[in-house]
Amino acid sequence: MVTIVHPNLEDTDAKMSARGVSVYYGDKKAIDNVSIDIPTKYVTAFIGPSGCGKSTFLRALNRMNDTIPSARVEGDIMLDGEDIYRSKMDVVQLRARVGMVFQKPNPFPKSIYENIAYGPKIHGLADGKDELDAVVEKSLQRAGLWNEVKDRLTDSGTALSGGQQQRLCIARAIAVDPEVILMDEPCSALDPIATAKIEELIDELNGRYAIVIVTHSMQQAARVSQRTAFFHLGNMVEYGRTSDIFTNPQEERTKDYITGRYG
Amino acid sequence: MSITVLFLLAIGLGLAGWLAARARAWTFRHESQTSRLAALPNYHAWYVALWIAIPMIVFATAWSMIAPQLITQSVLASPAADVLPEFGFKRETMLSEARAVATGAAPGVFNTDAQGLVEPYRNALSRYGTIGIIVTLLIGFLGGAWSFLKLKPDFAARTQVERIVMAILLLASLVAILTTLGILASLVFETIRFFGMVSPIDFLFGTHWGPDPMANADNPDASRYGAIPLFWGTIYIGAIIAMIVAIPLGLMSAIYLTQYANPRLRAWVKPALEILAGVPTVVYGYFAALTVAPAIRDMALATGLSNPSSESALAAGLVMGVMIIPFVSSMADDSIAAVPQAMRDGSLAMGATTSETIRRVLVPAALPGIVAGIMLAISRAIGETMIVVMAASTAANLSANPLDSMTTVTVQIVAMLTGEGSFDHPATLSAFALGFVLFLVTLGLNFVALRVVKRFREAYE
Numbered sequence: 001m002v003t004i005v006h007p008n009l010e011d012t013d014a015k016m017s018a019r020g021v022s023v024y025y026g027d028k029k030a031i032d033n034v035s036i037d038i039p040t041k042y043v044t045a046f047i048g049p050s051g052c053g054k055s056t057f058l059r060a061l062n063r064m065n066d067t068i069p070s071a072r073v074e075g076d077i078m079l080d081g082e083d084i085y086r087s088k089m090d091v092v093q094l095r096a097r098v099g100m101v102f103q104k105p106n107p108f109p110k111s112i113y114e115n116i117a118y119g120p121k122i123h124g125l126a127d128g129k130d131e132l133d134a135v136v137e138k139s140l141q142r143a144g145l146w147n148e149v150k151d152r153l154t155d156s157g158t159a160l161s162g163g164q165q166q167r168l169c170i171a172r173a174i175a176v177d178p179e180v181i182l183m184d185e186p187c188s189a190l191d192p193i194a195t196a197k198i199e200e201l202i203d204e205l206n207g208r209y210a211i212v213i214v215t216h217s218m219q220q221a222a223r224v225s226q227r228t229a230f231f232h233l234g235n236m237v238e239y240g241r242t243s244d245i246f247t248n249p250q251e252e253r254t255k256d257y258i259t260g261r262y263g
Numbered sequence: 264m265s266i267t268v269l270f271l272l273a274i275g276l277g278l279a280g281w282l283a284a285r286a287r288a289w290t291f292r293h294e295s296q297t298s299r300l301a302a303l304p305n306y307h308a309w310y311v312a313l314w315i316a317i318p319m320i321v322f323a324t325a326w327s328m329i330a331p332q333l334i335t336q337s338v339l340a341s342p343a344a345d346v347l348p349e350f351g352f353k354r355e356t357m358l359s360e361a362r363a364v365a366t367g368a369a370p371g372v373f374n375t376d377a378q379g380l381v382e383p384y385r386n387a388l389s390r391y392g393t394i395g396i397i398v399t400l401l402i403g404f405l406g407g408a409w410s411f412l413k414l415k416p417d418f419a420a421r422t423q424v425e426r427i428v429m430a431i432l433l434l435a436s437l438v439a440i441l442t443t444l445g446i447l448a449s450l451v452f453e454t455i456r457f458f459g460m461v462s463p464i465d466f467l468f469g470t471h472w473g474p475d476p477m478a479n480a481d482n483p484d485a486s487r488y489g490a491i492p493l494f495w496g497t498i499y500i501g502a503i504i505a506m507i508v509a510i511p512l513g514l515m516s517a518i519y520l521t522q523y524a525n526p527r528l529r530a531w532v533k534p535a536l537e538i539l540a541g542v543p544t545v546v547y548g549y550f551a552a553l554t555v556a557p558a559i560r561d562m563a564l565a566t567g568l569s570n571p572s573s574e575s576a577l578a579a580g581l582v583m584g585v586m587i588i589p590f591v592s593s594m595a596d597d598s599i600a601a602v603p604q605a606m607r608d609g610s611l612a613m614g615a616t617t618s619e620t621i622r623r624v625l626v627p628a629a630l631p632g633i634v635a636g637i638m639l640a641i642s643r644a645i646g647e648t649m650i651v652v653m654a655a656s657t658a659a660n661l662s663a664n665p666l667d668s669m670t671t672v673t674v675q676i677v678a679m680l681t682g683e684g685s686f687d688h689p690a691t692l693s694a695f696a697l698g699f700v701l702f703l704v705t706l707g708l709n710f711v712a713l714r715v716v717k718r719f720r721e722a723y724e
């Protein structure tokens with residue numbers, strides 16, 4: 001399978017790069033020989049029909065597939081040129097640098113404060129209560145949630161609305177100051193207003209973090225991302241500027257998918 | 264004529280009704296234009312079958328309880344009954360001998376006077392047996408006819424059958440509840456009698472336990488009925504020593520099994536733990552009394568303690584703790600496994616290690632379930648009898664030294680009930696008061712535990 005990469009990508013600094021990555025579940029190949037560069041300064045969208053392996057590939061980027069006993073990853077994935085599977089970087093360090101937000105909001109059944117403080121605590125990022133307070137406030141502010149929750153930081157995180165919970169999860173992810181944030185369909189459980197808030201938030205965060213977002217919404221991909229990769233049946237079919245992919249796809253399958261001919 | 268025959272009749276007649284009703288319902292279906300009945304033919308069939316079988320079974324059961332009395336009465340009314348003594352033991356044995364011969368359970372009478380009663384017994388048995396069969400059949404036919412006549416194409420047999428089934432299920436659950444209430448009532452009754460002799464204050468707060476079953480029953484020495492040493496022994500052995508063993512081991516094995524063990528190992532270890540729960544407690548009792556207690560005494564001797572007791576609280580508590588491990592671990596296992604995978608992923612994705620995830624997310628989230636499991640385990644431990652009867656002593660000591668001999672509520676219940684005191688002696692009755700306290704405590708623990716579990720379930724739904 002030839003991967004068509006638009007030749008005219010001017011940025012060469014890649015935060016993460018994958019080379020010849022295949023992922024197996026037992027004997028079943030879910031991702032076949034994917035190579036891609038995730039740029040530092042942009043939002044990258046993964047699109048493609050259900051079951052094509054977007055989540056699988058995303059989870060390979062912070063080794064979340066390690067938690068699935070049958071999963072196996074082949075090929076090289078680099079973070080700042082360091083192989084994440086084979087160098088001395090361990091998963092704890094890797095995941096501190098590559099955060100993840102899941103499809104379904106999954107706040108811990110702890111207070112809002114404790115949800116945010118969790119990461120800084122386990123990574124020893126804050127000395128003392130004052131610093132921790134500051135980190136919590138800053139993270140919630142960046143996630144656009146501070147004003148809504150500042151008077152109820154001791155309430156349970158699970159008592160928030162779905163959209164608030166998802167922003168809490170994003171705040172939790174940025175509290176450890178990662179370099180990359182992976183988001184797997186972060187808006188699929190949310191209504192249009194909450195979705196708009198999250199998209200706004202992604203725009204805010206864009207530039208500060210390398211962001212990868214999996215989405216089923218073409219409009220969302222077009223709105224928030226600058227780079228788009230189209231996956232199909234475990235292959236990455238096409239990758240390029242979002243504007244190019246949506247206006248001028250090189251591959252027939254990409255065209256069919258974005259025009260809604262199959263999905 | 265035994266009840267089995269009546270039951271078989273009920274089932275047979277029910278089956279016949281079932282087939283007849285189904286055939287009838289099918290004819291409705293063929294005759295009717297719409298070809299849509301209010302209920303499937305099977306529901307019509309069940310409706311009739313239940314209306315036949317249930318009244319028959321109810322009557323047969325009642326009859327099997329009433330008939331023996333009617334039979335005895337008719338035998339007593341017969342002239343042959345004149346040979347019977349007026350009352351007493353001999354009268355009873357003669358009657359039961361005659362009955363045994365009449366039913367064929369015994370080859371002949373031992374007491375020749377009873378021979379004359381055999382014939383009247385035989386007659387009465389066959390007469391009432393026939394009456395039973397006839398009435399049962401009659402009831403079955405009536406029920407069948409009545410329900411069969413109600414069958415019509417638009418008859419809502421389905422809802423009727425559902426209703427009957429629900430009533431049967433309700434009855435079944437009532438049996439358990441009523442039994443519990445009955446047990447409680449008898450317990451309360453005897454407890455009140457006991458408290459009429461010894462005041463509850465002396466019983467609940469006294470610190471000396473040593474009832475004398477030979478003492479004068481009318482004027483018991485209340486100072487010998489202080490149950491505090493028993494309560495303390497029970498708590499010390501069941502809730503302290505046993506839990507010091509069971510909580511860490513149970514929790515750690517649950518954590519290992521849910522988070523670290525690979526599925527193949529888990530498939531072996533989990534059933535093995537459950538087998539531990541199935542070991543009869545008397546076997547643990549042997550183990551405690553024959554192996555653990557002497558070992559502990561030898562160790563105490565080796566460390567220079569003079570004259571250690573051979574029946575230490577420690578021995579009973581340790582073995583009880585091992586017995587309780589599966590209760591703690593299986594509840595903890597369930598509640599840790601019930602924490603959504605998303606929670607675990609969320610924590611791991613933050614860069615937490617597995618053990619951090621367990622300590623900071625999984626265990627806190629599962630805590631209500633774990634606590635409930637521990638409470639159930641405690642209530643199980645303090646109600647446990649066999650191990651302490653075999654391994655703990657009967658000496659009621661109020662002591663904090665685990666090497667001392669101690670006794671528990673359950674041990675004393677056994678001791679008092681099997682003691683020499685007559686049944687209405689306060690020493691014997693004290694067993695009921697002890698049982699009542701134990702009942703209340705374990706009931707309270709179970710109640711709280713179930714409430715906690717329920718709250719916990721709601722949190723994730």
Ligand SMILES: Nc1ncnc2c1ncn2[C@@H]1O[C@H](COP(=O)(O)OP(=O)(O)OP(=O)(O)O)[C@@H](O)[C@H]1O
Binds near residue numbers: 025030048053
């Ligand atoms: N834990 C697993 N074990 C085995 N197979 C899996 C597992 N997770 C995913 N798969 C398989 O891998 C393939 C890719 O799944 P993946 O979840 O990556 O798809 P996706 O593109 O994210 O789909 P969706 O858009 O529906 O989320 C699918 O065929 C799926 O059945």
Ligand SMILES: [Mg+2]
Binds near residue numbers: 054055056184
């Ligand atoms: Mg997915």
